[in-house]
Amino acid sequence: MTTPHDPSHEERVRSVFLGELSADDPAVAELADCPRCRAELAGLEAVVGKLDATAAAEREELRAAEDVEGPDVHETLRRIAAAEPHAEDGAPTPRRWLLVAVVAAVAAAVLAFVVGPRLVRDDGEGPPLYIGDGQGPVLTSPKGEVEAYGTFEWLYDRDHEYGFRIRIYDADVPAGALPVFEEPYRMETTWTPTDEQSAAFPDRIQWEVDALDASGEPFETSEPLDAWRRSD
Amino acid sequence: MTSEHAACRADLELVRRVLRGDQAALPDLSARLACVPRILRVRNARSGGTLDEHELADLCQDVLLILWRKLRQYDGEAVLPAWVYRIAALEYQNARRKKLRHASVSQLFGGGDDEEGPEPSVPLDREPWEFEDVYLGLARIGRDEARVIRLRHFDGRTFAEIAELLGIAESTAKDRYYRGIAELRPLLADRRSRS
Numbered sequence: 001m002t003t004p005h006d007p008s009h010e011e012r013v014r015s016v017f018l019g020e021l022s023a024d025d026p027a028v029a030e031l032a033d034c035p036r037c038r039a040e041l042a043g044l045e046a047v048v049g050k051l052d053a054t055a056a057a058e059r060e061e062l063r064a065a066e067d068v069e070g071p072d073v074h075e076t077l078r079r080i081a082a083a084e085p086h087a088e089d090g091a092p093t094p095r096r097w098l099l100v101a102v103v104a105a106v107a108a109a110v111l112a113f114v115v116g117p118r119l120v121r122d123d124g125e126g127p128p129l130y131i132g133d134g135q136g137p138v139l140t141s142p143k144g145e146v147e148a149y150g151t152f153e154w155l156y157d158r159d160h161e162y163g164f165r166i167r168i169y170d171a172d173v174p175a176g177a178l179p180v181f182e183e184p185y186r187m188e189t190t191w192t193p194t195d196e197q198s199a200a201f202p203d204r205i206q207w208e209v210d211a212l213d214a215s216g217e218p219f220e221t222s223e224p225l226d227a228w229r230r231s232d
Numbered sequence: 233m234t235s236e237h238a239a240c241r242a243d244l245e246l247v248r249r250v251l252r253g254d255q256a257a258l259p260d261l262s263a264r265l266a267c268v269p270r271i272l273r274v275r276n277a278r279s280g281g282t283l284d285e286h287e288l289a290d291l292c293q294d295v296l297l298i299l300w301r302k303l304r305q306y307d308g309e310a311v312l313p314a315w316v317y318r319i320a321a322l323e324y325q326n327a328r329r330k331k332l333r334h335a336s337v338s339q340l341f342g343g344g345d346d347e348e349g350p351e352p353s354v355p356l357d358r359e360p361w362e363f364e365d366v367y368l369g370l371a372r373i374g375r376d377e378a379r380v381i382r383l384r385h386f387d388g389r390t391f392a393e394i395a396e397l398l399g400i401a402e403s404t405a406k407d408r409y410y411r412g413i414a415e416l417r418p419l420l421a422d423r424r425s426r427s
Contacts, residue, residue, distance in 0.1 A: 017413075018406050047417050051385040054363040058386065061274055062267070062317055070269035074262035076293055080300045081258060086251045185372050212371075213298060213319075217305065 003033035013037050017044050136220035137164065137189070137209040142227035149201060149229070151192040154209050154222060163187045163212050171204035171226055180205075185212070204228040236311065236387075244308030251303060267313045268295050268320055275324045282328045291327045295320045309379070309397070310387055318367055325364055369419040377412025380405055 012031055015021045021028050031037040137156040142149045152166060164186050167179040180202060183191055193201070206226050210218035243264065249257035269292045276283050283291065298319060306315055370378045383389045383397065391409070395402040 014410055018410060043417055044413055047413050047420060048385075050363075050366055050420060051381065051416075054366040055386045055388075057363055058314065058317055058321075061271070061278075061321075062313055065267055065270035065274045065313075068270045068273050070266060070273060071289070071292075072262070073265050073268060073292070073296060074259060076296055077262045077265060077300070078258060080297055081250075084297075084300060086253060086303070213302075217302065217371075219298075 002035060003030055005034050005036040009034055009037045013040050013044075017041060137211055137222040139207065139209060139222050139225040143225055144227060145230050146227055147230055149193065149198050149205070149227065151190055152207065153190045156189055156211055164189065164191075165210040165212060165218070166191055167208045167210070168201060169206045169208075169224075170202040171206040171228070172202065203231065239311045240308045243312040244306065247303055247306045247308075247312075264312045265296065265299065265316060267316055268292055268299070271313075271317055271320045272324050275321055276328075279324075279328055282331055283324075287327065287331070291324065294327075295323050298323065309383060314386065322364065322367055365420050366416075369416045372419055373412055373415040374408075377408045377415060380408040381412045381416070384409060 009031060012021070012027045016028055016031060031041070137154040139152075139154045141151065141153045154164075156164070166183040166186065168181040169177065169179050181193075181197065181200070183193075204226070205228070206224045208224045209222045211220045213219035246257055246260055246264065250261050269288070272283075272288055272292055272295070276288060295316075299316060302319070306312070370381065379398070380394055383394045384391070389397070391402050391405045395405045398405065
């Protein structure tokens with residue numbers, strides 16, 4: 001028997017999915033006869049299955065890792081901590097690590113033929129330590145006066161897989177204001193807003209792009225770029 | 233309190249000491265992060281040994297640096313090795329994909345300037361890591377929703393426990409969970425269709 005879908009089923013689907021209704025509840029039987037609700041529940045359960053499988057694999061792999069030999073990480077961590085100390089209050093100290101990075105970059109240039117372009121040695125002892133280049137995405141377009149904002153484009157030379165986030169600010173609003181628009185996730189290095197989105201942007205914008213790391217957090221951020229629509 | 237919860241609290245206190253600049257805490261943190269090269273080694277073995285020892289060592293440094301920079305985000309809801317695993321496994325997959333792509337391009341163009349030709353040991357399969365889509369999907373949905381889902385599925389907590397831990401009503405925890413699963417659904421489907 002097939003029961004036609006009813007908007008009241010939506011809440012019941014939620015209740016069944018969350019285990020709030022017992023199997024012998026008449027509402028459950030009614031949902032079982034509704035193809036749309038059956039498909040909805042199957043879709044949600046598929047997500048749960050994938051989550052459970054991922055969690056089980058994670059636990060199993062962590063257990064397996066306990067039986068594997070691995071090198072000591074203390075010296076590497078000590079060198080990272082020395083290059084990028086956390087402040088007393090727990091806040092990062094970007095200026096300090098940037099200074100270290102600049103000094104290290106100069107040293108790396110001198111040692112390039114010896115240790116390779118990606119390696120930095122801070123004291124000539126222990127394994128080489130790569131401390132990042134600090135270069136975020138390089139924004140290319142739109143820039144300066146434009147007819148229309150069109151497609152947003154940027155360059156990023158790190159081989160990264162986790163995508164980008166675009167933030168657009170009103171350039172006439174003081175720094176620190178929230179973005180007027182945010183495109184939360186893109187894999188490509190271009191983004192074309194819809195006509196409706198573009199029309200809603202301020203006449204003068206400042207935009208930035210974050211490169212995201214494995215957990216969706218900003219790993220590196222571009223320098224901001226200003227653009228404005230030509231006013232005729 | 234279960235032993236796992238106690239371990240979470242101990243890890244959180246350790247991280248806080250490190251963030252306060254307590255140098256004496258660094259060896260303890262190193263001991264907890266000793267899992268990084270081991271996780272990478274297991275992941276590599278299960279992915280066909282794509283990376284060599286030197287590449288694994290480089291990747292280990294990269295992962296430790298990322299973990300160091302993200303240390304303030306550790307909230308003690310999972311033990312440190314579990315928190316580390318999610319980042320290390322994704323970074324491994326990124327490095328592996330990069331190497332496979334490089335090897336593929338090298339073969340396409342006859343090995344480039346490498347006289348010995350492309351590395352024969354590199355498998356050219358493009359089999360995606362089965363669980364990558366879940367981790368990336370959780371990173372893309374609402375943070376509150378992802379938090380509840382992680383607590384429920386990865387840490388095995390009940391809705392009542394989640395509610396107590398987060399200081400919210402149990403019904404709110406359920407709402408966030410249901411909303412998160414619904415948000416995750418098309419994302420997982422999208423990734424599957426892409427791969």
